[in-house]
Structures are given as structure tokens and as C-alpha cells.
Amino acid sequence: MVTATKNKKSKKVDFAKIREDFPLLKREMNGKPIVFLDSAASSQKPSYVIDAMNSYYENLHANVHRGVYQLSQEATDAFEKSRRLVQEFINAPSDKECIFVRGTTEGINLVANCYGRKFLEAGDEVLISTMEHHSNIVPWQMICEEKGAHLKVIPINEDGEIIMSEFDKLLTNKTKIVAINHISNALGTINPVKEIIDKAHAINVPVLIDGAQAIPHLKIDVQALDADFYTFSGHKMCGPTGIGILYGKEKWLNAMPPYHGGGEMIETVTFEKTTYNTLPHKFEAGTPDIAGVIGLGAAVEYMQEIGHDAIIEHENDLLAYGTSQLKQIEGIRIVGEAKEKASVISFLLEGAHPFDVGTILDKLGIAVRTGHHCTQPLMARFGIPGTVRASFAFYNNKADIDKLVEGVKRAARMLS
Amino acid sequence: MNINEIQDEIIEEFTFFDDWMDKYEYIIDLGKKLPLIDAQYKNADHLIKGCQSQVWLHANHEGNSVDFTADSDAIITKGIIALLIRVLSGQPAEAIANADLYFIEKIGLKEHLSPTRSNGLVSMVKQMKLYGVALT
Numbered sequence: 001m002v003t004a005t006k007n008k009k010s011k012k013v014d015f016a017k018i019r020e021d022f023p024l025l026k027r028e029m030n031g032k033p034i035v036f037l038d039s040a041a042s043s044q045k046p047s048y049v050i051d052a053m054n055s056y057y058e059n060l061h062a063n064v065h066r067g068v069y070q071l072s073q074e075a076t077d078a079f080e081k082s083r084r085l086v087q088e089f090i091n092a093p094s095d096k097e098c099i100f101v102r103g104t105t106e107g108i109n110l111v112a113n114c115y116g117r118k119f120l121e122a123g124d125e126v127l128i129s130t131m132e133h134h135s136n137i138v139p140w141q142m143i144c145e146e147k148g149a150h151l152k153v154i155p156i157n158e159d160g161e162i163i164m165s166e167f168d169k170l171l172t173n174k175t176k177i178v179a180i181n182h183i184s185n186a187l188g189t190i191n192p193v194k195e196i197i198d199k200a201h202a203i204n205v206p207v208l209i210d211g212a213q214a215i216p217h218l219k220i221d222v223q224a225l226d227a228d229f230y231t232f233s234g235h236k237m238c239g240p241t242g243i244g245i246l247y248g249k250e251k252w253l254n255a256m257p258p259y260h261g262g263g264e265m266i267e268t269v270t271f272e273k274t275t276y277n278t279l280p281h282k283f284e285a286g287t288p289d290i291a292g293v294i295g296l297g298a299a300v301e302y303m304q305e306i307g308h309d310a311i312i313e314h315e316n317d318l319l320a321y322g323t324s325q326l327k328q329i330e331g332i333r334i335v336g337e338a339k340e341k342a343s344v345i346s347f348l349l350e351g352a353h354p355f356d357v358g359t360i361l362d363k364l365g366i367a368v369r370t371g372h373h374c375t376q377p378l379m380a381r382f383g384i385p386g387t388v389r390a391s392f393a394f395y396n397n398k399a400d401i402d403k404l405v406e407g408v409k410r411a412a413r414m415l416s
Numbered sequence: 417m418n419i420n421e422i423q424d425e426i427i428e429e430f431t432f433f434d435d436w437m438d439k440y441e442y443i444i445d446l447g448k449k450l451p452l453i454d455a456q457y458k459n460a461d462h463l464i465k466g467c468q469s470q471v472w473l474h475a476n477h478e479g480n481s482v483d484f485t486a487d488s489d490a491i492i493t494k495g496i497i498a499l500l501i502r503v504l505s506g507q508p509a510e511a512i513a514n515a516d517l518y519f520i521e522k523i524g525l526k527e528h529l530s531p532t533r534s535n536g537l538v539s540m541v542k543q544m545k546l547y548g549v550a551l552t
Binding site: 030352353354355356358359360363370371385386414415 | 470489491493
């Protein structure tokens with residue numbers, strides 16, 4: 001299945017060989033071999049996923065859940081197989097709790113709208129953290145405004161960690177939902193989501209976890225976490241863009257009204273009254289992104305074949321190596337130094353704007369993200385306009401980091 | 417010199433750069449030397465918001481010509497601003513409004529002024545031209 005196969009007994013994964021699975025990493029950028037360090041924005045795709053999607057269009061395409069003919073049934077089977085693969089991947093109790101959405105942003109919007117419409121009232125509070133992506137801020141602001149509810153924000157410390165004593169104070173009987181990211185996209189902080197969920201559950205408050213950054217790095221077990229909602233995007237875990245998952249506990253999903261109206265989500269329609277389909281279809285109006293779902297299923301298979309233990313070990317090595325190498329550069333400031341951190345390094349070079357550093361790195365064939373990373377309130381918290389962010393996936397290696405370090409040194413020389 | 421004569425002069429100057437590093441070092445140098453914008457204009461009214469770097473632009477017209485001063489928090493952006501000011505500042509309003517800024521592509525900086533680049537420069541050029549239109 002995966003070009004680089006794991007010998008289960010030795011637990012040794014050949015990551016040099018794994019890199020060969022990614023055709024794009026063979027291309028050049030600005031005339032130089034690409035050094036792709038922007039996987040936190042979107043990961044690259046292995047041939048296994050690309051081939052699965054091509055094969056779907058070549059051999060299997062028909063609309064799902066519709067036709068009586070064999071081809072449509074085969075397409076539906078492949079589509080629903082992906083749902084079961086996802087269910088297994090995150091250890092969801094049931095596949096009907098795994099809703100296909102466009103991505104994390106839609107997952108959060110769905111919950112903000114449907115949970116918010118049903119359960120939020122004037123004076124209620126929604127609790128988020130300072131380090132949320134705009135996608136986990138704005139949907140809540142919108143529903144709070146509509147309902148007369150309030151958005152409360154848990155502060156963070158200088159290292160970029162949630163101050164749990166402040167969380168304890170902000171979590172009250174006014175809180176109707178807590179929405180927090182598992183891993184910060186801008187800082188790499190791994191948040192203590194299990195502790196947050198347990199504390200919220202102690203006073204019967206549900207918790208949504210934005211898992212966009214966690215899904216490619218950590219082994220997610222929604223039952224062990226006891227998360228009420230867990231949402232993530234396929235494209236950050238080697239899958240295609242435009243497809244993601246909203247996991248939700250059945251009791252919440254059943255209690256919530258549907259999100260979009262249309263085909264597939266209905267049971268019966270008359271002009272007087274429509275009754276809705278059961279889960280998961282109730283939340284999946286319209287023809288879904290079938291190829292995306294097939295690709296996501298392939299990405300799950302691919303990630304599972306490598307195994308999260310090996311991925312975590314490799315990425316932790318890269319993070320430790322990258323951090324120590326970058327720290328040796330004069331005038332560098334790492335933004336976000338949480339004790340629990342994923343393979344994201346946000347930094348600033350003294351006297352240089354992140355845009356300038358990113359422009360020079362681009363010329364050297366190094367793809368990093370610069371700017372506010374869709375976390376303007378977080379940047380304001382640190383009093384900075386943005387950062388340069390290098391993020392590593394399991395297909396990166398130490399040579400990539402060496403090139404980054406050389407590039408940053410050159411940028412420092414040119415911009416000083 | 418008119419707008420196109422200045423553009424041709426810049427294109428000629430850039431032919432001396434062998435590689436991207438020399439070119440960018442020159443642009444960075446231009447950025448460092450760009451005359452300061454009057455502090456009173458470096459405010460929200462003159463800010464052209466970009467996703468990546470911020471740009472402030474002020475226009476002053478005497479008679480038919482328009483003078484520009486500008487600033488940015490990013491030095492490469494500032495260097496490109498210096499080139500835009502060299503080409504457009506002090507020119508007749510109508511010429512600014514109708515300028516075809518072909519020099520950007522010829523000197524290999526098109527990527528910075530592509531409409532999909534969110535660095536504020538595209539909006540700045542648009543704003544400069546709008547001043548030209550308004551004062552024509």
C-alpha cells in the first residue's frame with residue numbers, strides 16, 4: 001500500500017523512503033530544489049492518495065446513495081468505507097458520528113450554528129483561548145452576536161501556554177460550550193485538552209476541539225479524550241483539500257437542528273413539512289465531495305500504515321534539531337516555547353519584518369509561512385505583527401532544516 | 417523625464433544584476449534610503465492594509481503634478497515602493513492615471529505586484545492611480 005512499508009516487528013520506518021512517496025517534493029521553486037516547510041498550512045500528498053482519487057474518477061464515479069445500479073452502489077460502498085476508516089482512525093464509537101464537512105472551518109461553523117441556535121441564550125458564554133485560529137473565533141462571535149451571548153477568552157503565558165488557573169475562573173455555570181484548539185497553528189503548543197474536557201464535563205459543559213493541527217501529528221482517540229466535538233481537515237493529513245470531518249457525540253448531533261437543507265439530509269419532503277434523515281446524513285445536504293472522501297480514506301490508510309508512534313518520534317527529532325539550530329542564530333526570537341509542542345517553529349529575526357525574511361527564503365527555494373497565521377488576537381497578545389513559521393511533517397528531514405538555517409542566516413545578513 | 421523614460425532607465429540599471437541576491441540587496445538598499453514619510457501621515461487614514469506588510473501612502477499635488485511619499489514596515493516592500501515613487505512621483509496626474517508600469521515585469525519583480533499577492537503593493541499602485549484619476 002505505502003511505498004515505504006513498516007516492518008512491524010522492528011518499528012523502524014524508513015523516512016527517507018517515505019519522502020519518495022510525495023511527487024511534489026521532487027520539484028523546484030525559484031530554480032532550487034523545494035524545501036517545503038509549510039505543512040501546518042497544508043501537507044503535501046503521497047501518490048497513494050492521488051492515485052486513489054484518480055482511480056475513483058476513472059473507474060468508480062457515480063453519485064452516491066442514489067442509484068439502484070451497480071456502479072452507484074460501488075461508489076457508495078467506497079464512500080462509506082472511508083467513513084469507517086475515519087471512525088477507526090479517531091476511535092469514534094460509531095461511523096454515523098463522523099460527518100463529512102469541507103474542513104475544520106466548516107466543522108466549527110456547523111457546531112456554532114446548530115448547537116448555538118439550539119442551546120445558546122442571551123447572557124450565556126462561549127469560552128475559547130487566546131491562541132485560537134480565526135476559524136475558531138469568528139463563527140462563535142457571529143452566533144454570540146445573534147443570541148446576545150458573550151465570548152470569553154482564556155489568557156496564555158509568555159511561552160504560549162493556556163493559564164489553567166484562569167481557565168478555572170472563566171469556566172462557570174454561564175459557560176455553554178468550550179471551543180479550543182488541540183495544537184496551536186501559530187505556536188505549535190499542544191494544549192491540555194483532556195484536562196480541559198474533564199473540567200468542563202464536571203459542570204456539564206460540552207467541549208469542541210479544533211483538531212486541524214493535531215490530526216497529522218498525534219494519535220487521536222475521541223473516546224479517550226471524551227470530546228463532544230472533534231473537527232479536522234483532510235488536507236493537513238496528506239488528504240485532499242475541501243474535505244474534513246466533524247466528529248460529534250450522537251446525543252449532541254441528534255439534539256441539534258440540521259445545518260444546510262437539501263438533498264440527502266431529508267427523510268420526506270412535502271410543501272408543508274419536511275422530516276430529516278438520520279445521522280450522519282442529516283448534516284450532509286447535497287452531493288458530497290465523493291472524490292475527496294475517497295482521498296481522505298486513502299490518507300487515513302497511508303497515515304496508519306506509517307503509524308503515529310513513528311511519525312511523532314521523527315517529528316519530535318526535527319523539532320528539537322530545528323529549535324536548537326535556529327536558536328544559534330544571533331537576533332532570533334522563537335515565539336511560543338511551550339513545554340508540550342508539535343513540529344511548528346514560529347520565529348522573528350531582530351530588525352527584520354517576517355515578510356522580508358519569507359521573501360528571501362522563497363528565493364532560496366524554501367517555503368515557509370509569514371504573517372499573522374490567521375491568529376491576529378494572538379499576535380496582538382505578543383505585540384508583534386506576525387512571525388515566520390516553519391512547520392515540519394514526517395516527510396521532512398534534517399537536510400531541510402539545515403537549508404532553512406542557512407537561509408535564515410543569509411536573510412539576516414542581507415536585511416541587517 | 418516622463419514615466420516611460422524613467423521605467424526604461426530602471427530596466428537598464430537592473431540589467432547589471434547577475435543574480436537575485438544582487439537585485440534584492442539593491443532593493444533592500446533602496447528601501448533603507450527611501451526618504452521618511454512625514455510622521456503625521458503615518459496613520460490609519462494613510463494606511464493601505466495588506467495581509468503581509470503594511471504600507472502608508474500620502475499624495476500631495478501642486479498644480480497638475482502629484483508627489484508621493486510612502487513607507488512600509490517591510491524593507492523589501494519599501495524598496496519596491498522607492499522604485500514606484502521614482503517612476504510616478506512628480507508626474508502629471510493624467511499620466512499617473514494612465515501609466516502602464518511595464519518595468520515591474522521587465523526587472524523580474526512581477527511576483528510582488530501580482531493581484532494574488534497580499535502584500536499591500538497592488539493596492540498601493542491602485543491608490544496612486546486613483547489619485548491621478550481624481551486630480552486629472
